[in-house]
Amino acid sequence: MELREIVRECERLYEDLELGSVRRWKEQNAGGRAVGYLPTYVPREILHAAGVLPVGILGAGEQLEIVRGDACFQSYICHLPRSVMELGLSGRLDVLDGMIFPSTCDVIRNLSGIWKLQFPAKYARYFDVPQNFETAVGGAFYERVLRELVDDMGRLTGRPPKECELRRSIRLYNENRRLVRELYELRAREPWRVPASESYLVLRAGMVLPVEEHSQVLREYLDEARAADRKMVDNARVVVTGAFCEQPPITLIRTLERAGCYVVHDDFMLVLRWLGDEVDDSDDPIGALRAAYLGYDEETSSRYVPDGQAKGAKLVEAVRANGAEGVVFAAPSFCDPALLDRPMLQRACDEAGISHTAFKYSENTGQLQPIREQAGTFADTIKLWGEA
Amino acid sequence: MRTAIAREASMDRQKAMIADHFRELARAKEQGRKVVYTFVPGNLTELMLAFDVLPVHPEINALQSGMRKLSGEFIGEAERAGHSEDVCTYVKCDIGMMLKGNIGPTGEKLPEPDLLLLSYTGCFTFMKWFELLREKYRCPVAMLHVPYQADGEITPSMSTYVVQQLERDVIPKLQEVTGKSFDVDRLRELLACSARAEDDLVHVLESAKHRPSPIDAYFGGVYYIGPLFTAFRGTPEAADYYRLLREEVEARLEKGQGPVTPEGILDDERFRLVVEGPPNWTHFREFWKMFYDERAVVVASTYTKVGGVYDTGFRHDPARPLETLAEYCLGCYTNLSLPARVDMIVRYVQEYAADGFVINSIKSCNSFSAGQLVMLRDIEERTRRPGAFIETDLVDPRYFSASNVKNRLESYFQMLSQKQAVQA
Numbered sequence: 001m002e003l004r005e006i007v008r009e010c011e012r013l014y015e016d017l018e019l020g021s022v023r024r025w026k027e028q029n030a031g032g033r034a035v036g037y038l039p040t041y042v043p044r045e046i047l048h049a050a051g052v053l054p055v056g057i058l059g060a061g062e063q064l065e066i067v068r069g070d071a072c073f074q075s076y077i078c079h080l081p082r083s084v085m086e087l088g089l090s091g092r093l094d095v096l097d098g099m100i101f102p103s104t105c106d107v108i109r110n111l112s113g114i115w116k117l118q119f120p121a122k123y124a125r126y127f128d129v130p131q132n133f134e135t136a137v138g139g140a141f142y143e144r145v146l147r148e149l150v151d152d153m154g155r156l157t158g159r160p161p162k163e164c165e166l167r168r169s170i171r172l173y174n175e176n177r178r179l180v181r182e183l184y185e186l187r188a189r190e191p192w193r194v195p196a197s198e199s200y201l202v203l204r205a206g207m208v209l210p211v212e213e214h215s216q217v218l219r220e221y222l223d224e225a226r227a228a229d230r231k232m233v234d235n236a237r238v239v240v241t242g243a244f245c246e247q248p249p250i251t252l253i254r255t256l257e258r259a260g261c262y263v264v265h266d267d268f269m270l271v272l273r274w275l276g277d278e279v280d281d282s283d284d285p286i287g288a289l290r291a292a293y294l295g296y297d298e299e300t301s302s303r304y305v306p307d308g309q310a311k312g313a314k315l316v317e318a319v320r321a322n323g324a325e326g327v328v329f330a331a332p333s334f335c336d337p338a339l340l341d342r343p344m345l346q347r348a349c350d351e352a353g354i355s356h357t358a359f360k361y362s363e364n365t366g367q368l369q370p371i372r373e374q375a376g377t378f379a380d381t382i383k384l385w386g387e388a
Numbered sequence: 389m390r391t392a393i394a395r396e397a398s399m400d401r402q403k404a405m406i407a408d409h410f411r412e413l414a415r416a417k418e419q420g421r422k423v424v425y426t427f428v429p430g431n432l433t434e435l436m437l438a439f440d441v442l443p444v445h446p447e448i449n450a451l452q453s454g455m456r457k458l459s460g461e462f463i464g465e466a467e468r469a470g471h472s473e474d475v476c477t478y479v480k481c482d483i484g485m486m487l488k489g490n491i492g493p494t495g496e497k498l499p500e501p502d503l504l505l506l507s508y509t510g511c512f513t514f515m516k517w518f519e520l521l522r523e524k525y526r527c528p529v530a531m532l533h534v535p536y537q538a539d540g541e542i543t544p545s546m547s548t549y550v551v552q553q554l555e556r557d558v559i560p561k562l563q564e565v566t567g568k569s570f571d572v573d574r575l576r577e578l579l580a581c582s583a584r585a586e587d588d589l590v591h592v593l594e595s596a597k598h599r600p601s602p603i604d605a606y607f608g609g610v611y612y613i614g615p616l617f618t619a620f621r622g623t624p625e626a627a628d629y630y631r632l633l634r635e636e637v638e639a640r641l642e643k644g645q646g647p648v649t650p651e652g653i654l655d656d657e658r659f660r661l662v663v664e665g666p667p668n669w670t671h672f673r674e675f676w677k678m679f680y681d682e683r684a685v686v687v688a689s690t691y692t693k694v695g696g697v698y699d700t701g702f703r704h705d706p707a708r709p710l711e712t713l714a715e716y717c718l719g720c721y722t723n724l725s726l727p728a729r730v731d732m733i734v735r736y737v738q739e740y741a742a743d744g745f746v747i748n749s750i751k752s753c754n755s756f757s758a759g760q761l762v763m764l765r766d767i768e769e770r771t772r773r774p775g776a777f778i779e780t781d782l783v784d785p786r787y788f789s790a791s792n793v794k795n796r797l798e799s800y801f802q803m804l805s806q807k808q809a810v811q812a
Contacts, residue, residue, distance in 0.1 A: 071761065073759075073761065081758070107754050109512070109538075111758070112538055114726060117763075117766055118762070126536060126539075128538070130533060131515070132553055132557065134557075137549065137553055137557070141546075145545075304531060307529055311519060334474045336512065336513055340479065341519075343520070344523060360472075
């Protein structure tokens with residue numbers, strides 16, 4: 001497929017709130033199950049090994065009028081759970097055989113309970129990850145959580161995943177993560193070849209496609225992007241952070257680009273990159289997933305930074321490693337984790353002499369002009385004065 | 389009709405205990421005492437006292453700042469320092485107080501922490517809060533991750549995880565900070581003392597099953613839980629306080645008296661309510677008055693369970709010191725799933741013969757608030773009792789609209805009144 005076609009196809013998947021691709025997958029895979037998951041992280045390998053299609057549920061963006069979802073949440077709760085409820089209550093998620101709610105924040109946590117109250121007949125699991133990273137303590141707890149998930153998937157499908165199937169899934173996801181990393185590296189190196197608005201859509205396709213198909217999409221996109229004749233312009237290179245859960249609308253990402261920013265790194269859809277690409281596929285697969293989780297020390301707001309590690313160090317490192325000139329703090333309104341982190345991360349940037357700007361959004365933000373002006377001014381400042 | 393009363397002895401006793409504690413805190417550094425900041429839900433007071441450290445609870449400081457009308461200024465200070473208007477106002481109040489010199493409720497400077505004991509129980513924000521404080525104080529953090537009771541039960545895996553963290557992280561850090569070794573027998577003594585106080589607290593809270601209720605289990609309840617939820621659990625002083633409180637409540641019960649309000653004893657209970665959610669602290673008296681002016685008595689509340697759920701039978705057990713601490717942490721109210729919270733409120737409405745329930749939805753507190761609208765509908769459906777939904781905040785005075793809250797409550801009470809008239 002040509003570049004435009006690939007991106008157009010990914011955009012179609014992004015816009016398809018009816019989850020048509022998931023429905024088609026289930027038709028083609030008799031007896032196959034599909035289970036949704038929310039940000040930030042779930043071990044998709046376990047679902048895949050059991051023959052379950054993991055489906056990332058990231059809300060409805062700006063495409064859906066929220067009515068029933070608003071009736072579930074007060075005005076000061078972020079937007080993502082509203083649209084997830086709207087999707088659920090309108091039947092758009094009926095194709096899913098269950099939902100997993102990771103321990104991202106209090107709202108996602110409570111959403112797991114709301115889901116159980118609203119959809120008592122469907123499988124719903126709160127997926128607790130440890131905040132203690134010692135193998136014998138947090139690791140042992142997490143291993144038990146992983147085994148519970150294995151059992152759940154076995155019950156859901158009637159076919160508990162075998163160790164060899166888990167190892168195979170780990171290999172497939174390692175390959176997918178390797179390709180995602182390649183995409184990020186190419187974008188950081190030559191951002192004019194990989195606009196963030198395109199890479200976002202290509203990555204977003206990984207929320208609904210089987211991992212094998214998504215890896216193929218990534219390969220094709222990478223080949224086409226490398227070969228594309230696209231001119232470099234004098235944009236400011238920025239890292240976008242704070243968007244690890246509720247996603248900005250694609251129009252917001254395009255707005256940043258139109259305002260003169262090359263997004264060379266971001267924290268969108270961390271599930272695609274969590275664990276790195278080196279999960280051991282040779283021996284005990286659950287032990288390998290546990291070890292990879294404990295050993296992966298990237299920062300995000302839902303993960304505790306233990307004593308001895310400097311808060312914000314990873315962000316500064318990402319700025320340096322990706323040759324960024326500034327940081328755009330883009331957090332969803334009412335997102336406690338991202339907004340409570342922000343002053344600490346800004347301080348880390350200040351100490352490292354890194355320019356930054358900040359705004360809030362929601363997944364259905366429509367008023368983009370103020371963001372365009374703010375991002376444009378930020379990009380101009382970087383370009384005109386180097387260190388603003 | 390209200391009967392004027394003299395202050396009850398338990399009120400003065402508690403006031404003296406708190407004043408003593410803050411005096412000790414003010415002298416802590418000169419006396420070489422170690423200070424540990426920690427949170428109310430999942431607090432490990434007995435363990436801290438076994439190491440002879442002085443606990444400081446930032447939420448308590450924030451709520452006291454709210455009651456003393458200082459929180460608005462502190463929140464503004466934090467927002468000027470870069471904190472978002474969207475986030476928890478307890479955190480901002482505490483940060484603002486710190487930026488303004490960390491002067492505590494008694495007007496004396498609070499000592500800086502030697503350790504931040506992050507009991508990460510039922511509130512995600514706690515983690516961010518202590519990450520913020522760690523930056524400021526540059527002191528160690530003992531993280532205790534308490535898994536969420538998503539499926540309405542404490543599993544052996546959860547309990548083991550918490551116990552292991554106590555053994556391998558929390559206790560070693562307390563040892564390191566204090567230079568003292570862990571004395572399990574001392575811990576057992578404190579836990580035994582806790583259990584006695586917990587028995588009496590439950591007796592007090594359950595007295596509200598009588599008609600008329602001798603207590604208000606929300607506005608009065610927040611005072612009753614004070615010693616047990618903060619620095620005093622495990623102490624003989626707390627056990628004495630609860631025995632005294634229990635005797636006072638029993639005396640009121642014998643006389644058929646209602647609860648004590650700021651304007652005297654409420655003798656003619658009209659509405660019996662269950663309340664979900666924390667109170668507003670900036671206008672606490674005004675808020676309470678909206679209830680007792682209508683002769684509405686809160687007979688059970690969930691907020692009085694944030695620092696421990698005791699009325700379902702849990703008691704700290706000295707025979708299993710670390711396991712009991714783990715079970716305590718896991719069982720705190722905001723660590724319960726939404727369905728379990730609904731079950732609890734439904735049970736309260738039924739067992740306490742409530743006419744209805746009120747949800748005070750707190751802008752600051754996602755842990756409590758996210759999902760309350762769904763809870764409202766579920767509880768109404770299951771109990772066939774009407775619910776009221778009001779919105780305020782913990783300590784941000786900008787989010788307390790007295791007229792709106794009063795309007796809603798008055799309409800609700802009118803509705804209850806009509807319902808009573810029809811049933812009569």
